[in-house]
Amino acid sequence: MNDVEVTVMRFDPDEDETPRFDTFPIGAKKNMTVLDSLFLIVEDQDPTLSFRCACRLGMCGSCGMVINGRGRLACRTKIESLGDKIEVQPMRNMDVIKDLSVNMDKFFKNWEKVKPYFVPKEETDEFSVIPPASGRREIIDENQDCITCGLCYLSCDAVALRGEDGYIGPAALNRAYNLIADERDGAKDERLDMVTDRDGAFGCRSFGACVEVCPKGIKPMKTIQKIKTKKLRRSVGLKY
Amino acid sequence: MEHVEADILILGSGGAGLFAAHHAADQNSNLKIIVSAKGLIGKSGCTRMVQGGYNVVLHPDDSVEKHFKDTIKGGGGINNQEMAWTLVNDAPRRIRELETKMGVFFDRNEDGTVHQKPFAGQSFDRTVHKGDLTGIEIISRMRDQLYAKPSVEDWDEVRAIDLLIDEESRRVAGCLMLNMRTGEFIVVHCKAVIVGTGGAATMYKIATPSLEKAGDGLAMCYRAGTEFLDMEMMQFHPTGLLAENSRLNGGVLEEGLRGAGGYLINSLGERFMKNYDPERMERSTRDRVSRAAYMEIMEGRGTELGGVYVDVSHLGKENVRKMFPGMVERCRDVGKDLSVEPVEISPAAHFQMGGVKVSNDCESDIAGLFVAGEDAGGVHGANRLGGNGVCDSTVFGARAGDAAAAYVASLKSQVKVSDTQVHEIIEDIVEPYRRTDGENPFYIRNDLKNLMWEKVGLVRNGKDLNQAVAELERLKDRVNRVAVKGSQKYNLTWQELLNVRNLVTVAKMVTSSALIRTESRGSHYREDFPESNDERWLSNIYAAKGENGEPEYRVDKTKQTHINVKEIQGYQVVATSK
Numbered sequence: 001m002n003d004v005e006v007t008v009m010r011f012d013p014d015e016d017e018t019p020r021f022d023t024f025p026i027g028a029k030k031n032m033t034v035l036d037s038l039f040l041i042v043e044d045q046d047p048t049l050s051f052r053c054a055c056r057l058g059m060c061g062s063c064g065m066v067i068n069g070r071g072r073l074a075c076r077t078k079i080e081s082l083g084d085k086i087e088v089q090p091m092r093n094m095d096v097i098k099d100l101s102v103n104m105d106k107f108f109k110n111w112e113k114v115k116p117y118f119v120p121k122e123e124t125d126e127f128s129v130i131p132p133a134s135g136r137r138e139i140i141d142e143n144q145d146c147i148t149c150g151l152c153y154l155s156c157d158a159v160a161l162r163g164e165d166g167y168i169g170p171a172a173l174n175r176a177y178n179l180i181a182d183e184r185d186g187a188k189d190e191r192l193d194m195v196t197d198r199d200g201a202f203g204c205r206s207f208g209a210c211v212e213v214c215p216k217g218i219k220p221m222k223t224i225q226k227i228k229t230k231k232l233r234r235s236v237g238l239k240y
Numbered sequence: 241m242e243h244v245e246a247d248i249l250i251l252g253s254g255g256a257g258l259f260a261a262h263h264a265a266d267q268n269s270n271l272k273i274i275v276s277a278k279g280l281i282g283k284s285g286c287t288r289m290v291q292g293g294y295n296v297v298l299h300p301d302d303s304v305e306k307h308f309k310d311t312i313k314g315g316g317g318i319n320n321q322e323m324a325w326t327l328v329n330d331a332p333r334r335i336r337e338l339e340t341k342m343g344v345f346f347d348r349n350e351d352g353t354v355h356q357k358p359f360a361g362q363s364f365d366r367t368v369h370k371g372d373l374t375g376i377e378i379i380s381r382m383r384d385q386l387y388a389k390p391s392v393e394d395w396d397e398v399r400a401i402d403l404l405i406d407e408e409s410r411r412v413a414g415c416l417m418l419n420m421r422t423g424e425f426i427v428v429h430c431k432a433v434i435v436g437t438g439g440a441a442t443m444y445k446i447a448t449p450s451l452e453k454a455g456d457g458l459a460m461c462y463r464a465g466t467e468f469l470d471m472e473m474m475q476f477h478p479t480g481l482l483a484e485n486s487r488l489n490g491g492v493l494e495e496g497l498r499g500a501g502g503y504l505i506n507s508l509g510e511r512f513m514k515n516y517d518p519e520r521m522e523r524s525t526r527d528r529v530s531r532a533a534y535m536e537i538m539e540g541r542g543t544e545l546g547g548v549y550v551d552v553s554h555l556g557k558e559n560v561r562k563m564f565p566g567m568v569e570r571c572r573d574v575g576k577d578l579s580v581e582p583v584e585i586s587p588a589a590h591f592q593m594g595g596v597k598v599s600n601d602c603e604s605d606i607a608g609l610f611v612a613g614e615d616a617g618g619v620h621g622a623n624r625l626g627g628n629g630v631c632d633s634t635v636f637g638a639r640a641g642d643a644a645a646a647y648v649a650s651l652k653s654q655v656k657v658s659d660t661q662v663h664e665i666i667e668d669i670v671e672p673y674r675r676t677d678g679e680n681p682f683y684i685r686n687d688l689k690n691l692m693w694e695k696v697g698l699v700r701n702g703k704d705l706n707q708a709v710a711e712l713e714r715l716k717d718r719v720n721r722v723a724v725k726g727s728q729k730y731n732l733t734w735q736e737l738l739n740v741r742n743l744v745t746v747a748k749m750v751t752s753s754a755l756i757r758t759e760s761r762g763s764h765y766r767e768d769f770p771e772s773n774d775e776r777w778l779s780n781i782y783a784a785k786g787e788n789g790e791p792e793y794r795v796d797k798t799k800q801t802h803i804n805v806k807e808i809q810g811y812q813v814v815a816t817s818k
Contacts (some may be wrong), residue, residue, distance in 0.1 A: 012727070012729065014729070015727075029484075029485035030484065030485055031483045031484060031485050031486040031488060031573070031574055032485050032486050033486055033487070033488065035487060036485070036486050036487055039487065039682075042682070042732050042733065043680070043682040043683075047680070047724070047725055047726065047732075047733040048725060048726030048727075048731065048733070049732070050729075050730040050731070050732060051732070052279070052280075053451060053452075054279045054280075054283055054284045054285075054450045054451060054452050055283075055288065055289055055450045055451070056450070056451050056487045056488065056491075057289070057488065057491045057570065059288055059289055059373065059375070059376060060279070060283040060284065060288055060289075060450065061283060062279060062280060062283050062284075075487070075488075076573070078573075097421050097729075097730055098421075098729055098730040099730075101421075101730055103421075104280065112387055115387075116384045116387055117342075117343070117384045117385045117386075117387050117388040118341070118342055118343025118381065118384070118385060119388075120340060120341060120343075124340055125333075125336045125340055126336075126340070127336070127339055127340070127346075127353070127354050128339075128352075129351070129352035129353060130348060130352045131348065131350060131351060131352035132348050132350065132352075133350065134352070137345070140345075141345075144345075144377065145373065145376050145377070146380065147283075147376060147380075148283075148380070175384075179343070182343065182345075184340075184343065184345075185343065
């Protein structure tokens with residue numbers, strides 16, 4: 001494989017007025033990911049580059065970045081898929097801590113808004129008996145593996161246009177849906193109201209970037225639609 | 241420098257740390273609890289990376305006695321039996337807590353009851369799971385549930401540097417922390433610390449854990465003076481994915497592949513386990529399967545990349561894709577389709593059985609210092625069963641939380657942090673910034689990983705171990721010569737220095753303990769002593785910092801408090817006949 005040029009954004013908000021871009025040559029090899037290339041930079045070329053990662057296998061959602069213009073996990077993005085020039089920037093819609101690492105507080109503040117925790121409907125120590133074929137889990141299970149990487153949040157136009165207080169964003173709304181649809185949860189109505197206010201589900205414009213970038217195959221646009229449907233059905237007195 | 245007061249400080253946000261936080265907060269919602277981690281809370285550590293699942297007795301035909309015996313047998317008979325008994329008895333409560341209090345939803349049988357799948361080394365199919373990426377569900381729900389507990393503060397990317405102990409009373413006074421984002425130090429003044437930062441398997445060339453793990457808790461406890469045991473016991477997972485040139489290397493392909501009937505095959509196309517454990521074949525325990533694979537590779541029957549193959553294609557393409565979607569996706573990263581072809585794998589360092597010596601309630605020898613999860617030793621003995629890891633971290637995390645809350649409630653006075661001690665530690669930590677030229681910590685880590693893999697790996701001998709002991713001293717000297725450039729803010733090179741410093745500290749205990757144990761047991765295999773020797777070694781090796789700062793060792797018989805392991809067949813390592 002050929003050498004590639006990896007250009008990374010450098011920015012320390014305490015020191016720099018504007019970001020700059022540094023370019024490093026990397027000898028591309030089979031299997032190599034963007035995360036591997038960042039490690040090669042910090043190990044051999046510039047020890048001061050900052051970025052975040054943990055599991056390196058797409059399970060923790062720590063290494064979300066904008067790679068060649070699109071939100072991706074650095075650990076799940078092969079160099080060979082990107083051509084000779086690779087540009088890496090921090091996630092949008094969040095504040096930069098330094099270089100490629102961002103503060104995800106805006107994302108998690110919105111996550112917290114949907115009451116993301118389980119509220120048991122009844123005090124019990126027994127497992128619910130729910131046959132998989134019953135359909136009672138609706139579409140929870142296929143949308144449950146969210147790793148809160150924030151890629152949908154950085155890619156969402158509604159978030160970009162309305163800001164952190166104007167729209168809760170795809171991941172958090174997907175979490176809300178999973179709880180609303182969970183027959184074991186006791187805060188269904190309260191939560192349904194919380195996520196259909198001005199900053200809630202009806203703010204989704206169904207552009208679908210969230211579905212396209214999700215590294216876990218989750219479809220927030222679809223679960224957000226389900227929230228809207230549930231709210232409308234409830235308001236006209238139908239089963240929801 | 242910032243000073244913060246708290247009742248309980250929890251280091252690590254994996255299964256142990258988060259369960260501890262929940263339980264301590266449930267005991268008393270007025271306690272100020274801080275959970276702190278090197279990464280984002282809930283995103284670092286290995287509970288999230290659990291694939292296979294959680295061993296627990298739920299079925300009427302199963303029993304805690306069976307789970308207990310499997311655990312002791314797998315552990316080569318040197319487990320702390322009180323802890324193992326606690327593990328199997330508490331697990332059913334913890335799994336129910338996860339489902340009914342935190343909203344986890346495990347996979348179901350067709351009739352809607354909880355599904356339990358087969359795992360290696362177990363006499364009953366008792367592994368509860370969520371697909372083949374169980375940890376994501378467990379840790380995400382535990383993390384979410386913290387939002388319901390405002391008394392718990394979460395500190396992202398704040399790592400612990402050292403425990404602050406009052407030397408006279410041997411009590412916890414606090415902990416020196418480093419905010420990795422700002423590069424500034426924080427002194428936490430607290431009554432209790434719970435350590436749950438995970439083990440140090442990342443000291444090996446091919447390793448499965450999350451990259452940030454560096455045995456930090458173990459090294460801090462060592463410096464604080466706690467006693468350790470079983471440090472020679474390092475588990476190698478048999479099926480780490482081989483991905484040359486990438487940190488994907490060593491990513492686990494889950495145990496369930498073998499459980500479901502997967503084959504392990506050498507380059508001659510033979511199912512080599514027939515020569516090592518003909519009865520259990522691929523469903524033998526991790527220690528045996530890993531060693532067998534390693535020996536095949538060493539004897540020239542390995543693949544091009546120096547591995548062997550795992551093959552599940554005979555289970556049917558659709559079945560494999562349905563049962564193991566996460567594993568199929570992972571193999572696709574190296575251009576292989578697990579559902580139709582064999583995939584190259586190698587044993588990979590996975591889990592540290594050894595750790596800090598604790599009581600059943602996770603108390604260490606230092607008052608107010610609790611240790612849970614992988615950082616604690618004893619429960620798994622010489623080898624951990626697949627599926628007993630997340631079981632361990634949740635069971636003992638909960639107990640640590642309960643015990644720490646009770647300890648804090650019983651405390652009449654608090655001891656003071658020594659400013660001199662804080663100052664000395666900080667001077668030492670920032671010293672590398674004063675050097676203009678010096679060692680690169682990433683290169684030291686690579687050398688450490690190669691050294692441990694080659695000389696303290698799956699198959700050990702006295703000569704190599706002696707060389708490793710000497711080589712580790714040289715690495716330690718190099719650690720002291722590292723130079724760091726740039727600011728203290730989010731400086732990965734500086735962080736790597738702190739990581740490798742801790743790894744070398746732990747590696748020294750691993751290597752010396754391995755040299756002392758002149759027999760083979762569980763995951764510890766000596767080619768110069770290839771069989772178990774109960775006469776001498778149905779025992780544990782303990783280590784602690786001596787007067788001169790170097791570790792000192794002692795050996796003590798394992799107490800057979802519940803059952804005499806000799807009543808169980810097959811816990812020993814016997815010479816293989818090939």
